[in-house]
Amino acid sequence: MDEKNKAVQYSSGMVGLRERKKQRTRQALIEAALRLFSEKGFEETTLAEIAAAADVSTRTFFSYFAGKEDVVFHDSAKRLDLATAILAGRQPGDTVTGLLVRIIDESLLWATSEENMTFEGARLRLRLVLEEPALQARALLVLFDTQLKLAKALHEAFPEELTPVDAAAAVGAMVGAVQVAVVANLEEERSLRAMYETGRRAAEVALSGLRSPGGVEKNPAG
Amino acid sequence: MDEKNKAVQYSSGMVGLRERKKQRTRQALIEAALRLFSEKGFEETTLAEIAAAADVSTRTFFSYFAGKEDVVFHDSAKRLDLATAILAGRQPGDTVTGLLVRIIDESLLWATSEENMTFEGARLRLRLVLEEPALQARALLVLFDTQLKLAKALHEAFPEELTPVDAAAAVGAMVGAVQVAVVANLEEERSLRAMYETGRRAAEVALSGLRSPGGVEKNPAG
DNA sequence: TTGCAAAATTTCAATGGACGAAAAAAATAA
DNA sequence: TTATTTTTTTCGTCCATTGAAATTTTGCAA
Numbered sequence: 001m002d003e004k005n006k007a008v009q010y011s012s013g014m015v016g017l018r019e020r021k022k023q024r025t026r027q028a029l030i031e032a033a034l035r036l037f038s039e040k041g042f043e044e045t046t047l048a049e050i051a052a053a054a055d056v057s058t059r060t061f062f063s064y065f066a067g068k069e070d071v072v073f074h075d076s077a078k079r080l081d082l083a084t085a086i087l088a089g090r091q092p093g094d095t096v097t098g099l100l101v102r103i104i105d106e107s108l109l110w111a112t113s114e115e116n117m118t119f120e121g122a123r124l125r126l127r128l129v130l131e132e133p134a135l136q137a138r139a140l141l142v143l144f145d146t147q148l149k150l151a152k153a154l155h156e157a158f159p160e161e162l163t164p165v166d167a168a169a170a171v172g173a174m175v176g177a178v179q180v181a182v183v184a185n186l187e188e189e190r191s192l193r194a195m196y197e198t199g200r201r202a203a204e205v206a207l208s209g210l211r212s213p214g215g216v217e218k219n220p221a222g
Numbered sequence: 223m224d225e226k227n228k229a230v231q232y233s234s235g236m237v238g239l240r241e242r243k244k245q246r247t248r249q250a251l252i253e254a255a256l257r258l259f260s261e262k263g264f265e266e267t268t269l270a271e272i273a274a275a276a277d278v279s280t281r282t283f284f285s286y287f288a289g290k291e292d293v294v295f296h297d298s299a300k301r302l303d304l305a306t307a308i309l310a311g312r313q314p315g316d317t318v319t320g321l322l323v324r325i326i327d328e329s330l331l332w333a334t335s336e337e338n339m340t341f342e343g344a345r346l347r348l349r350l351v352l353e354e355p356a357l358q359a360r361a362l363l364v365l366f367d368t369q370l371k372l373a374k375a376l377h378e379a380f381p382e383e384l385t386p387v388d389a390a391a392a393v394g395a396m397v398g399a400v401q402v403a404v405v406a407n408l409e410e411e412r413s414l415r416a417m418y419e420t421g422r423r424a425a426e427v428a429l430s431g432l433r434s435p436g437g438v439e440k441n442p443a444g
Numbered sequence: 445t446t447g448c449a450a451a452a453t454t455t456c457a458a459t460g461g462a463c464g465a466a467a468a469a470a471a472t473a474a
Numbered sequence: 475t476t477a478t479t480t481t482t483t484t485c486g487t488c489c490a491t492t493g494a495a496a497t498t499t500t501g502c503a504a
Contacts, residue, residue: 096432097433136366137362138359141359144405165406166403168405168407170427171402172399172401173396173398176395176396176397180366181387183390188386202387207433209429210322211430211431
């Protein structure tokens, strides 16, 4: 009984000096790491420096993050949360496409909005990812995992209407179009507005389909 | 003159003991590495073991590959070559969509064909990538780079008909759909035939568009 | 063939990320 | 306060990666 009460008490609240201290250490590590990455670059800052700046031992870093890269993507779950929240809050009458569009659009807005709380973080992350191939690879992995989970959630939200494969294809087409288009366009335009617009256009292509009139199909080549 | 002749002679043929030896060393490294990876796993085999198995010093490994992961993707350029060859060989009358379909289809066939010379290698790579997150991330990066290049090539092949953004969106939608669908379906079915069929279906979804009748759009949710 | 210059390989040393294990310190419950 | 549990630190190790210098191999020309 005591044990049960204890379990309940601690599983929900997460008060206590211990927990608060852990959160503070975690935050300190994140802030120290991001500041150093931003100042000297990702490769150039060592774990020892990060740990020192956060006033913990180097070894302790690893009880908070699996590795150096993980700090950069510490808030990566938010994108999926955003998406699943939209799926969860769907109204009768919502279509698969409509929800998918809303997810992509809100995701784009979130990532490119100046008002975003984590905006500076997102900005820094973009910079780091663009200049560090290892981070680029990791970013793609994070996004890919998100897509797989989103596909599963989409299938579960429309079990009758969408096979798992179709759900995955839909998510992949939409996200893939936006992803490749935005990055490809980065060499041209790097403003947030441009990223948003490019993403919108890419989503439109995916929605219309590559062979439909609104899509990409054009006249035979000369 | 002497120098020019020499330059010409060596830039094209690539004969000479030196070059042949380098090729042999490279092959030895690839074969040693893949064999060891297959036997003991990727993380578990050290560079020292690979180098020893190929009869070179550990340091020499790095004059052939930038890192351990690179051996696994040593032939990754082939996918892009396949694609650009198809683009280059287009006939008057070919449509963007038609070419894209052919690229995806041949790529799928190539990756899942038993007759493929590199089939065993591809099979092993799949296994390694599925069990090693670091390799998964790297694989995604390789594929992503390929998509960016393919998008550029596609735009250049149809400069009038396709904007760079539309080309990128088209490539991204197609590849993204296939990619996510195939991997999502891997938990169900892992046969080559199933992978091929899943890819085909996903491509069809991307082609039809998410909102068209042949696509994914379904009735409102209940 | 011999000797020289260029290219490739090896050796040696160092850095830094990651991890396991035991000792030490801090927080909590009794 | 004391016993217990959780965290942190220390310490030691492995291994990938890289720079630099020394050594060997190859290509070429006299």
